[in-house]
Amino acid sequence: MTGSFLNNRPKGMMDLELKNVMTSLQERLTDQSTFKQAASIMLKYKWNAVPVTDRENKLIGVFTRTSLYHMIQKELSLDSNIMPYIKTAPVSLPLDTPYEKVIDLVRCSEVGTGVVTNDGNEPVGLITKADVVTALFSETYSLKDQLDTILDTSKLGAVLADDQGNIHFANSRFLQMFGLTNDDLTAVSFYDLFPDADDGSWKRMPTNLGEMFVRYSTYHTRSGGMGFIAILQEVSEGERVAEELQVVKRLKRQLETAINHAYDGIVMTDEKGRILIASPSLCDLFSVSNDEVIGRFVHDIFPELQLMSVLEGGIAEFSEFAELKGIKFAVNRIPVIENNRIIGAIGKVIFRQLYEVRQVFKKLEATENQMNYYKNQLKKTESARYTWDHIISEDEKIIRMKRSAQKAAKGLSTVLIRGESGTGKELFAHAIHSSSARKDKPFITVNCAAIPEHLLESEFFGYEEGAFTGANQKGKIGKFDLANGGTLFLDEIGDMSLPLQAKMLRVLQDKEFYRIGGTKRIHVDVRFIAATNQPLEKLVSEGKFREDLYYRLNVISFQIPSLRERVNDILLLSRHFMEELNGILGTSITGIEPDALSHMIAFHWPGNIRELRNVIERAMTFAEHGMIQKEDLPEYMIQSLRNETRADSKQSGDLMETAEKQAIAEALVQTNGNKSKAAELLGISRSSLYEKMKKLNV
Structure with missing residues (x-):
């Protein structure tokens, strides 16, 4: 039975170390030891064999219990040497x-004892044999305890029976499920508990702990029969595991699909x-x-990648384009x-449809460039586009006005810019904002004459x-909201209706207003610049413009002279x-x-x-000789000059001069x-040119 047990060591049993199984030696015999010494050691330690060594302590044999019996049988003296009998x-x-x-060695040994030696x-x-069997039993019980712990922790019920249905093992969880004790x-017969047992199938059955999944498997018994093992698991737990398994399978399929189709090529x-x-x-x-x-190693199979x-640097990289079999890839x-x-x-490899990808990126x-363009254009509409450098003049009035306006720009006072249409009032408004502390804030323009009342x-x-x-379902914010923190330019302020003038006055005074249909008071921080080509004083006297609004606007006022007042x-x-x-226009006009x-x-x-620019543009379009000639000017200008009568000849002379x-x-x-060339260009002699210059x- 012992040999059978040793031969059928449980599979998976932990390997035993020899030093933990052997009996350590306290004494030993030598080639000089006597019968008395051998008997004394065997009696003292209850050993069946004692190692015998030479003078160098090397093993040369063993003195066994059989050796002891032979010496006793021959009635040898206690002082007899043991060597002939080892x-x-x-x-x-x-x-x-x-x-x-x-x-194997212990089982084949005649004395059932082996000697353990060092190097x-x-x-x-x-x-x-007793040492080995004891160790095996100890290990077996340890493994059984571990198995019981694993099964109980996993909430699995387990039972093992032989081919006759006799139960040889059942863990505590199984006993709880069926209300049994050891x-x-x-x-109890295994077949009574599981009458429909068959190998390898999953079935459901009721227990004291609820419905369970049962799985059966078989094993070969020592008698050559077929025994059964049953593993029971909670249905909810089993279903969860099954669902997780399905999720894992689905994710695996999805991953394989992604790897095969989402990228041109991938390696991990x-x-x-x-x-x-x-x-x-x-x-x-x-x-x-x-x-x-x-x-295989990736550098052996795909060195190009x-x-x-x-792996060495730990930094993600995107390669330059390479080529393989005429196919470009990155x-x-x-x-x-x-x-x-x-x-x-x-490694994610891109090699398919690179041309199409490049076209898409283009x-x-x-599209991004177009969006940036529109963003910049939108930003320009909400910011000042002109500075003082855009106001070009050699006229002393304009030069003085620019200096005064630059000083006014530093403050917060309302500015009123007056002048005929086309004199550059809007340029002055832009320039004032551009040189103010609010230059990085919005500049919003409202043309009071262009919007229906x-x-x-x-x-x-x-x-x-x-x-x-x-009205828009989401409502709308007005120009005052847009200009908050910046400047609001009110062009053609003289065309504003009286009711709106009253509301405008409130905003100018209190910097507050209500949206149409709203009850919430809105506070804004806005600087106002107004412009008009109409005589506001006359409009005030006629009752067409509120006097209080006029004085509110006319804090700092500039009158821009007309072009005929600045002929130079x-x-x-x-x-x-x-x-x-x-x-x-793509023209090459050099002068007039x-x-x-x-x-x-x-x-x-x-x-x-404004009219001057239009005339220059028209004349440049029709000019054929690199210089603007009289024939290139609009006909209405020529006709106006022809029909114009000048009563004051001196004034006419001054004008011609x-x-x-x-x-x-x-x-x-x-x-x-x-x-000389100037005279030739003017069609007069050089002496006439000198006279005229003088x-x-x-």
């Missing part, structure tokens, strides 16, 4: 002998660079099979990091949701417009013929600078001061 071929086992060999063949212990097991390695996953498309590109690459650099190399340690790398870039109030103040029929600026502005429009310039100076310019002076100056500029003080 076993000279003892069973010896090194300390590192495998467990299975220990069992120097010196005896250090004895190993007996004593009850001898009277461990920390050593061994390939764990390689997608079919990648294998196709490199003409290898999946079986060939798994477990250079994944080892990521690689996104990504380290896999866990607990600040690199545990692998992923379209995306174009019934919409002007909602445009200024905004409205709440459902404030009136046709006509040539300066014309040059500026020509330089600007040459780039826009004197005859044309004299007509321009004589013209009264009701549209002021001014025109002549401007023409000479223009000719000298075009010829870089060469008077007369006109040029």
Whole structure:
């Protein structure tokens, strides 16, 4: 029975170390030992065999209980030497002998005892069948306790029976499920508990702890029969495990689908660079099979991907384009990091439809550029676009006005800009904001004459949701909200209706207003700049403009002179417009013929600078000789000058002198001061040019 047990060591049993099983030696015999010494040691330690060593303490044999009987039978004296009676071929086992060999040697030993030796063949212990069996029983009970603990912790019920249905093992969880005790097991048959048992099937059955899943399996008994094992698990737990298994399977399928289709190619390695996953498309590109690459080093199979650099450096990279079999590809190399340690790398390979991808990126870039353009344009509409450099003039009045306006820009006072249409009132408003402390804040323009009167109030103040029929469902914020923190430019303020003037006055005074249909008071911080081409004083006297609003607006006032009051600026502005429009129109106009310039100076310019720019643009479009000639000017200008009667001849003479002076100056500029060429350009002699220059003080 002992041999059978030793041969059928339970599978999975922990290996036993020989030093923990053997009996350590306290004494030993030598080749000089006597019968008396041997008998004394065997009696003292109850040993069946005692190791015998030579003078160097090397094992040479064993003195056994049989040796002792032979010496007694021959009635030898106690002083007799033991050497003729020892076993000279003892069973010896090194300390590192495998467990299975220990069992075989001890079982085959005649005395059932083996001698354990160290590396120097010196005896250090004895190993007996009893020692091994005791150790095995101890280990078996330990494993049984561990198995019981595992089964109980996992909430599994377990039962084992032989081919006759006799139950040999049942854990405590199983006993609870069926309301049994260990004593009850001898009277209960496995087949009574599980009448429909068959191998490998899952079934449901009721127990004291609720419905359970039952799985049966079989094993071969020592008698050659077929025994049963039943494992019981809670249905809810089993269903959860089954669901988790299905989730894992589904995720696996999804991952495989993603790997095969989401990327052109993908490869994953461990920390050593061994390939764990390689997608079919990648294998196709490199003409290898999946079986060939798994477990191999990535630098051997896919050296072009250079994944080892990521494993060494731990920094994600995107490669330059490479080429293989005429196919261009790029690689996104990504380290896999866990607990600040690199545990692998992923290579995402892009090689399909790269042309289409590039086209998409080009379209995306174009869209982004377009969006940025519109954003910039929107930003420009809400910010000042002009500075003092845009106001071009040599007129002393304008120069003084610019200096005064620059000082006014530093404050917070309301500014009223007056002047005829086209004189540049809006440029002054922009420039004042650009040089103020609010230059980085919004600059909002409202043309009071361009917006219908019934919409002007909602445009200024905004409205709440459902404030009136046709209103935006989400409401709307007004210009005052948009200008908060910045400047609000009220152009053509003289065209505002009286009811709206009253509300405007409240905002100017209190910086507060109500949205249309709203009850919440809105506070704003806005600086006001107003402009008009109408005589506000006359409108006040006629009752068409509120006097209190007029005085509220007229804190700092500037009157911009008309173009006919600053004739000297006509040539300066014309040059500026020509330089600007040459780039826009694609023309190459270099100047203005004197005859044309004299007509321009004589013209009264009701549209002021705006009209001048329009005339220059038209003339440049029709000019054919690189210079603007009289024929290129609008017909209405020529006709106006023809029909204009000048009662005051002196005034006419002065005007012609001014025109002549401007023409000479223009000719000298075009010829870089060469008077001969200037005279030729003007169509007069050099002496006549000198006389005119002296007369006109040029």
